[in-house]
Amino acid sequence: MATSKRRRLRPGRLVFLIMALIFIVGTLASAGYVAYAVSDMPAWNPSALENSLPTAIYDKDGNLVTRIGSENREPIKLAEVPQVVKDAFLATEDDRFYDHYGINFRSLGRALYRNVIAGGIKEGFSTITMQLVKMSYLSPERTLKRKIQEILLTLQVERYFTKDEIFEMYLNKIYFGQGAYGIQAAAQTYFGKDLKTDQLTVEEAAFLAGLPQAPSTYSSYLNDGESVEEAGKNPDEKYQKHYDLALNRRNTVLLRMREAGKITEEERAAAAAKPLPTREQMKPISYPYPYFVDYVTEKLIQKYGADMVYKGGLKVYTTLDPKVQKIAEAALANPKNFPSYKPDKNGLPQPQGAAVFMEPGTGYLRAIVGGRQHKYQRELNRATQYQILKDGRKIGRQPGSVIKPIVAYGPAIEFKGMGPASVIDDVPTSFGHYTVKNDSGSYRGLITMRTALTHSVNVVAVKLLNQVGISQAVKFANGLGITTLDANRDGLAMALGGVSSGVVPLDMAGAYGAFANGGVYVQPHAIIKVEKYDGTVLDEFKPEQHRAMKATTAYLITDMLKSVIQSGTGTRANIGRPAAGKTGTTDDGKDIWFVGYTPELVGAVWIGHDTPKPMNRAYGGIYPAMIWREVMSKSLAGLPVRNFTRPPGIVTATVDSKSGLLPGPNTPPDHTVTDLFAQGTVPTEVDNLHQVMEVCAITGELPNEYCPDRITKVVVKLPYQVPPSVADFAIRAPVKTCTLHTANGIDPAAAEKYKLPTTPQPEPQPETDGNKETKPIGEDSWLPGTTGFNNLDNEVKKEFRKAAKVKEYLRDRFN
16 A cells, blocks of 8 residues: 655745735735825815915904915925025935935835834935825824825826926925025015026025924924013023024034035035024015914814814904904003113014903903004914913913902902901011011001002002911912912912912902902903804804802902002003002013903003013003003993993991991091991991000000199000000000100100101102103002092091191100
């Protein structure tokens, strides 16, 4: 019986079969993936390579304001483009452009190898044709699927168009930053040159050729010179960093031009030694309501990306009120509304200013002005932009006393049941190592919260914050959209505007809008609806809102802030109709503010140098208040006068003005005050601070057994002492016993002690020289010429007249 032989598989044949199997499987998988990529690939359409559509921006009434994006594009023929510009782009982007059919296989092989080694897409191999396809058809995502689609569409383009046609479309389509699309618009924007008539230098061509890789990044140094200085940091540091980044990119292009044989080494070295273009060389970009349009543009880019905004033909319906915007722009362009200083090194007027005006009930932004002039697209918007630090913190400007209603008075009313008639003792006060000082240098003694807020008394604000607690105050402020407060970093100085991260006018307008809106915070916003070019609605924006405080708290704050305008630090903001507001001035006048509102409109105005510096004789109650009054009075002209709506739960009561309790049997008639209260917070206890006490008729101290004349008077008795410098010292209960009278008569040595200071000279009235004034008695204390100042002046004089009479009696008696 014959035995069959088993056939053995040779090793070589086994390897061949395995390799064949891998090849077949790989081919099938690749074919499947290509089919998957092709399944949703954009349809080939040559018209898609045409220039894209600009985005249209409309005002609150649906009227066209302007178009942004592709509007700043001027097509140019390839023959009109200087050869040095063509050489720069070819050397940088695709040195074999005229030698391949859309795909540079040398670059493809190198990229595939490096991407396999890296385990992902780390390097591209785009040619000029592929970049044109990506801009016209595809998204910027870096995936294998998108790359396959790009390659297939690229082959279509190469079949349909000549190389020169492709190169011309590319140069007219790419984005160069600063709102410039196409090489002609870029040359005009950065150098003020027309490529049809003007020649570009080698370094200028290299600069432009380097931009398309990251246009916003490489042109950002042009925006840095106007940024707000961070405390203790060189203001030029950010600028220099971005400048060096752009310089390195330009010089890289020059190196590639030399390697491609387009320029010599001597030409490269000479061009590399030249500086980059400056703001002064750039062509100013003009469009209506620029700061408002810039703000809308930033918001759109954050949500949809630059390509969609600049090329997608969007229709954007905004909250812009052209009437209010024009009035605000005119007010901030008027030099009479600002302290007089020289322009800075960039030629910008200083100090700068910014303003935001908003409807409190809807959050609709009606006007945004981010500076005294506007030259360049999306330049620094001081009304809305924070500086972002490396650690993510936002840096704005110091708010001064405009923060007091937000961190001191509002929380005291909301959480502690206090109100306008609550009494705080304005006396020299320290909390550990922190000593609070009033800007006027004087102290008023026992005063109501209304009086303290009307005249911006620092001691009272800090005491209120201390009672409420810093963490509770920060929580209250967060509810009003103020998110830059830091309980650990700022401490009690927060009550006076010592906010390390600062604020911007946009956020202050939003916060004060909640007081005007019955305690409901509505996030400020400028965009109502966004549509595609064909009318398809992309988004409709409804205001984000929440209750930030009780309606009664908001009304009581509003009523106190009305007093600020009627008789306090903000009298220059009086517009002859119901209005509430607050002034703010930081140390040395580096930042000055006025934030105020009517039922119809809320506005925040800031003035200060871009690099913070003191401004002499500049106060929130002067220049910002004047700007606010101008904008509000003109914007509301012709509208019916409305008062703030009084919510349920507000009652009126009369209390003792020195204790805040119900008047007692010893309360003098002139020590009562009638004011507003939230229902349930009217005191039920009767005043016990006013007491009848016998004192020495001559010294006013507690009588000893030898005092010949004694009188009985009503005094305020507290368990602590205050210095004689406190304004109401004379009505406080004495704690010392008279030493003037002895068993042997008058003690001459003691008599010298009772000789009080002479009557002070009246505070000089301000001297007027245009808009300049002499320095008043303090930041947000009572400004000279106002009702508040006159009241303080009269009160102090009254107390010193009493002291002078005692001194005169003693002089006559013992001389």
